Amino acid sequence: MTGKKENILTAALELFANEGYSATSTNKIAKKAGVSEGLIFRHFKNKKGLLQALIEDAEARISRIFAPIIFESDPRKVIKTTILLPFSIEKSEYDFWKLQFILKWEVEYHKPNKMKPLIDKLTWAFSELEAEEPEKEALLLNQIVESISIGILRDGMETQNKLKSFLLKKYKV
Amino acid sequence: MTGKKENILTAALELFANEGYSATSTNKIAKKAGVSEGLIFRHFKNKKGLLQALIEDAEARISRIFAPIIFESDPRKVIKTTILLPFSIEKSEYDFWKLQFILKWEVEYHKPNKMKPLIDKLTWAFSELEAEEPEKEALLLNQIVESISIGILRDGMETQNKLKSFLLKKYKV
DNA sequence: GTCTATAGGATGATAGAC
DNA sequence: GTCTATCATCCTATAGAC
Numbered sequence: 001m002t003g004k005k006e007n008i009l010t011a012a013l014e015l016f017a018n019e020g021y022s023a024t025s026t027n028k029i030a031k032k033a034g035v036s037e038g039l040i041f042r043h044f045k046n047k048k049g050l051l052q053a054l055i056e057d058a059e060a061r062i063s064r065i066f067a068p069i070i071f072e073s074d075p076r077k078v079i080k081t082t083i084l085l086p087f088s089i090e091k092s093e094y095d096f097w098k099l100q101f102i103l104k105w106e107v108e109y110h111k112p113n114k115m116k117p118l119i120d121k122l123t124w125a126f127s128e129l130e131a132e133e134p135e136k137e138a139l140l141l142n143q144i145v146e147s148i149s150i151g152i153l154r155d156g157m158e159t160q161n162k163l164k165s166f167l168l169k170k171y172k173v
Numbered sequence: 174m175t176g177k178k179e180n181i182l183t184a185a186l187e188l189f190a191n192e193g194y195s196a197t198s199t200n201k202i203a204k205k206a207g208v209s210e211g212l213i214f215r216h217f218k219n220k221k222g223l224l225q226a227l228i229e230d231a232e233a234r235i236s237r238i239f240a241p242i243i244f245e246s247d248p249r250k251v252i253k254t255t256i257l258l259p260f261s262i263e264k265s266e267y268d269f270w271k272l273q274f275i276l277k278w279e280v281e282y283h284k285p286n287k288m289k290p291l292i293d294k295l296t297w298a299f300s301e302l303e304a305e306e307p308e309k310e311a312l313l314l315n316q317i318v319e320s321i322s323i324g325i326l327r328d329g330m331e332t333q334n335k336l337k338s339f340l341l342k343k344y345k346v
Numbered sequence: 347g348t349c350t351a352t353a354g355g356a357t358g359a360t361a362g363a364c
Numbered sequence: 365g366t367c368t369a370t371c372a373t374c375c376t377a378t379a380g381a382c
Contacts, residue, residue, distance in 0.1 A: 154285070163309065
């Protein structure tokens with residue numbers, strides 16, 4: 001069950017997410033994983049390969065989380081679920097999210113269009129609800145949700161909880 | 174005018190802001206600054222000292238930018254100026270802002286209360302305008318502005334320009 | 347699959363000359 | 365103030381044994 005390869009991934013995720021990619025040495029990862037340093041390179045070729053494996057894992061999880069929104073057909077529910085999204089993240093998934101956000105600041109991993117499907121769906125929802133400028137509403141809500149996510153990951157859910165009911169009321173969903 | 178100490182600061186700022194603190198070696202900084210590596214340590218004791226000098230500089234600039242809002246007495250103008258804030262950043266200041274945001278992900282430099290004065294002022298403004306929940310309005314607007322700033326720094330001002338007039342309209346300022 | 351040993355280079359930092 | 369030379373340490377990665 002607890003293969004050593006997985007130990008490495010778990011340790012690396014926690015360290016990359018909380019201390020940064022460059023600041024984390026393969027030595028630290030190996031120690032935390034209870035594994036020899038060489039094994040990391042056997043399994044992942046190099047340090048970047050290890051990061052890549054984590055990124056792919058994280059992206060899979062994230063599209064799984066977005067799926068219920070993309071396939072929702074009630075516009076009100078699309079907006080409601082989007083607002084609730086950051087509050088429904090499980091603690092066990094925090095490091096995956098953190099990694100996402102940290103990597104946005106590392107040039108080579110930042111893809112601005114990653115949120116396009118969500119924004120498109122939100123645009124559709126707002127236009128169904130006859131908003132004056134559905135695309136801008138969508139862009140704005142997307143950014144609000146993103147900034148709430150960041151707030152939760154950095155300072156804890158309590159700091160953002162006030163905004164939850166406030167937003168639901170504001171958007172009447 | 175172009176003292177070597179300043180060269181070091183300029184080079185380090187650009188590198189720290191765009192490639193991260195840990196990913197930037199003192200060797201790279203020295204080369205970019207056209208200076209010997211040893212000089213960095215003469216002037217700033219160590220790499221952390223160099224970062225600290227930049228942080229202090231950045232914080233001074235930022236409070237200078239916030240000042241006009243804090244001392245504004247017209248609540249509508251407080252909100253308007255806050256919304257316009259990220260759009261009024263000069264290109265030459267981008268790296269200072271980037272550094273601010275990057276450091277928020279490095280535990281030891283993240284202070285969640287840094288925005289308190291702005292949030293307090295916004296709370297006051299919204300309560301003057303008789304909003305139902307002024308504190309929550311303030312928290313929300315603060316986060317919106319922060320996320321727009323991030324968007325500008327990462328993807329350019331064009332990507333955020335749509336939101337500018339949209340927000341001014343939404344907040345009727 | 348996993349470990350040990352180690353290569354080869356980069357890194358932060360110091361000492362000493364000018 | 366500034367540079368050159370140098371150090372000890374740490375880093376990523378490989379080779380070879382089990």
